Amino acid sequence: MMLRLAALLALLLAGLAPAGAQENEPLVFSVVSTERSDVVARLWEPFVADMEDGTGYEIELISASDYAGVIEAMRFGQADFGWFSNLSGLQAVTLADAEVFAKTVHASGEQGYRSVILVPADSEIRTLEDLLVCDRSLSFGLGDPNSTSGTLVPMAYVFAPRGIDPQTCFSEVTNANHEQNALAVAGGFLDAAANNTVNLARLAETRPQVLDDFRVLWTSPLIPTEPLVWRKDLPEPAKNAILSFLLTYGHRGDAEQRTEEQAILQSLQLSGFLPATNEHLLPTRRFQLVRDLAEAQADPGLDAASRAQRLAGIEADLADLAEEERRVAVREFAAALDRARARMETDPGAAQEEIEALIADFLQSQPVAPQIRQREIAGDRESWRRAFVGLACGLVLFAVLFVRSAPSRYGPGRPLTDRLIDAGVWSGLFGLLVWSFWPAQMFKLPLLAENADRMGEYLAGFARLDLTDWELYAEQTLVTVQIALWGTVVAVLLAVPFGLLAARNIAPVWIVQPVRRVMDLFRAINELVIAAVFVAAVGLGPFAGVMALAVHTTGVLAKLFSEAVESIDEGPVEGVRATGAAPVNVVVWGVIPQVLPLWASYALYRFESNTRSATILGLIGAGGIGQLLIENIRAFEYAKTATILLIIIVAVVLVDMVSQLLRRRLV
Numbered sequence: 001m002m003l004r005l006a007a008l009l010a011l012l013l014a015g016l017a018p019a020g021a022q023e024n025e026p027l028v029f030s031v032v033s034t035e036r037s038d039v040v041a042r043l044w045e046p047f048v049a050d051m052e053d054g055t056g057y058e059i060e061l062i063s064a065s066d067y068a069g070v071i072e073a074m075r076f077g078q079a080d081f082g083w084f085s086n087l088s089g090l091q092a093v094t095l096a097d098a099e100v101f102a103k104t105v106h107a108s109g110e111q112g113y114r115s116v117i118l119v120p121a122d123s124e125i126r127t128l129e130d131l132l133v134c135d136r137s138l139s140f141g142l143g144d145p146n147s148t149s150g151t152l153v154p155m156a157y158v159f160a161p162r163g164i165d166p167q168t169c170f171s172e173v174t175n176a177n178h179e180q181n182a183l184a185v186a187g188g189f190l191d192a193a194a195n196n197t198v199n200l201a202r203l204a205e206t207r208p209q210v211l212d213d214f215r216v217l218w219t220s221p222l223i224p225t226e227p228l229v230w231r232k233d234l235p236e237p238a239k240n241a242i243l244s245f246l247l248t249y250g251h252r253g254d255a256e257q258r259t260e261e262q263a264i265l266q267s268l269q270l271s272g273f274l275p276a277t278n279e280h281l282l283p284t285r286r287f288q289l290v291r292d293l294a295e296a297q298a299d300p301g302l303d304a305a306s307r308a309q310r311l312a313g314i315e316a317d318l319a320d321l322a323e324e325e326r327r328v329a330v331r332e333f334a335a336a337l338d339r340a341r342a343r344m345e346t347d348p349g350a351a352q353e354e355i356e357a358l359i360a361d362f363l364q365s366q367p368v369a370p371q372i373r374q375r376e377i378a379g380d381r382e383s384w385r386r387a388f389v390g391l392a393c394g395l396v397l398f399a400v401l402f403v404r405s406a407p408s409r410y411g412p413g414r415p416l417t418d419r420l421i422d423a424g425v426w427s428g429l430f431g432l433l434v435w436s437f438w439p440a441q442m443f444k445l446p447l448l449a450e451n452a453d454r455m456g457e458y459l460a461g462f463a464r465l466d467l468t469d470w471e472l473y474a475e476q477t478l479v480t481v482q483i484a485l486w487g488t489v490v491a492v493l494l495a496v497p498f499g500l501l502a503a504r505n506i507a508p509v510w511i512v513q514p515v516r517r518v519m520d521l522f523r524a525i526n527e528l529v530i531a532a533v534f535v536a537a538v539g540l541g542p543f544a545g546v547m548a549l550a551v552h553t554t555g556v557l558a559k560l561f562s563e564a565v566e567s568i569d570e571g572p573v574e575g576v577r578a579t580g581a582a583p584v585n586v587v588v589w590g591v592i593p594q595v596l597p598l599w600a601s602y603a604l605y606r607f608e609s610n611t612r613s614a615t616i617l618g619l620i621g622a623g624g625i626g627q628l629l630i631e632n633i634r635a636f637e638y639a640k641t642a643t644i645l646l647i648i649i650v651a652v653v654l655v656d657m658v659s660q661l662l663r664r665r666l667v
């Protein structure tokens with residue numbers, strides 16, 4: 001019956017699918033999100049609309065705040081081409097069989113930008129040495145792990161050469177996009193954070209008031225502009241159309257069209273595009289190798305032989321990279337020199353000056369082996385001292401409890417083993433609490449009272465609503481509920497057979513144990529991790545969220561369903577079996593009628609839980625309101641966050657009311 005219902009449902013959904021949906025698939029254009037996803041979509045949509053007109057292809061725009069989501073989308077064929085950071089572009093080239101085909105030119109005309117470290121304007125941190133005291137008194141914000149300016153360049157130029165691991169140097173290390181990091185520093189929530197000059201220019205337009213709240217502590221060397229990457233197996237006609245569109249965009253048509261396109265480019269902080277190859281990523285490869293070299297030299301976990309082997313491999317890679325960089329530099333220098341010499345006849349003076357400048361720049365630009373300082377890192381003995389204190393406290397309590405548990409002269413006696421076990425359990429728990437006191441930072445408990453006014457000030461920001469985009473928030477919240485609904489339905493369909501097979505009074509032990517271990521696996525893995533796996537298979541979007549909830553919820557419901565089956569009254573089962581019924585009929589008529597009300601209650605409860613869980617799945621691009629919620633919190637958009645929370649609360653209340661009504665009808 002259940003299988004027939006599932007098959008009928010699948011046929012119905014297949015019939016609802018648009019005819020020919022597989023014949024004319026759109027080209028998927030991916031964008032790494034350095035700001036809130038709603039802002040990114042609003043900025044890129046006019047450009048994508050022009051791209052559709054200019055190429056003749058339907059273009060679908062996708063983005064995610066997690067760079068890994070966009071990389072995996074291209075790796076598994078869910079994205080065809082996209083705008084990447086240098087590091088995420090390198091990952092796409094390495095992992096997704098992709099290649100660089102163009103690069104951006106910034107609005108200033110520069111073909112590069114710089115990573116910066118920001119600190120609050122009134123901060124006492126004046127130099128890198130002030131920041132890198134590494135006494136865990138300061139907090140720091142890095143970018144996405146695949147961000148060039150937010151993570152790779154600070155690691156290669158600031159932390160790795162000094163043998164510093166940010167996780168052990170600072171009290172807290174967060175990962176967020178550039179906008180969120182800048183606002184966190186401006187608001188005093190972080191002591192310092194990585195950013196870049198492009199985002200600072202964006203903030204000067206969108207939030208000029210925050211520029212006075214932070215200052216630049218450190219600036220990196222020039223980083224090449226962002227690459228555009230496509231899959232190598234993209235059809236040649238599509239490649240030609242895309243490249244032709246990009247290289248002419250902003251410089252085609254009449255004056256009105258050029259003005260409109262330049263305005264769109266200006267909104268993206270760009271002035272145009274130039275052709276490029278994978279050689280564009282050579283500086284990023286150098287950043288990686290410099291970072292890896294410094295980390296290998298400072299890694300206390302490597303023995304001498306392993307360290308030497310790893311350093312030799314990295315230095316060999318650096319030598320190969322230097323030779324490749326030299327060939328590229330010579331080729332570019334020769335081309336520029338030819339162009340300058342060609343102008344000798346028309347303007348010899350200017351041409352001579354240009355030739356001299358080219359030669360000087362070429363000589364200075366030759367790769368130089370990085371000088372890395374190795375830093376001795378002392379082992380952290382603090383955890384061992386705390387463990388010893390916890391053990392000592394536990395032993396003291398053990399002795400006290402053991403002595404106090406001795407029976408009185410006239411009282412009933414207690415076995416020695418019971419006294420030892422009771423004292424061991426309570427003293428062990430107490431010792432663990434003492435040991436965990438510092439890592440859990442329970443010493444900060446008094447701050448809840450001391451800084452109550454700060455919490456009130458923060459919560460006051462939620463007192464007003466920003467209803468500007470309420471329709472978008474309501475739509476995405478509805479998507480979240482729909483994800484939860486389908487995730488729960490699929491989970492119930494799977495949990496019924498798994499729950500029966502995991503019940504000891506229904507299935508033999510050689511089936512029960514493997515099924516239970518598989519269900520343990522489903523429950524143990526967080527929905528975010530499962531969603532990331534499905535994103536690789538089906539791409540960004542709600543379906544990945546549905547499957548993530550379905551897998552995790554199957555593990556939960558199968559356990560609850562099996563326990564309900566194991567607690568049934570065996571009388572009706574024996575009665576059905578006495579009629580000579582087959583095992584399937586015994587289950588259908590003797591077991592399921594007893595457990596169906598409880599199963600329905602469990603399923604409805606998980607639907608409520610999944611509605612809340614689905615909120616978070618948007619973080620990795622699995623659809624719904626979660627991504628907008630977290631991005632607005634990190635961007636300190638309190639009014640918008642309050643609006644989203646209100647809509648979510650209303651949705652959860654409605655789901656709860658519907659669940660209660662259904663439970664009364666079904667139970």
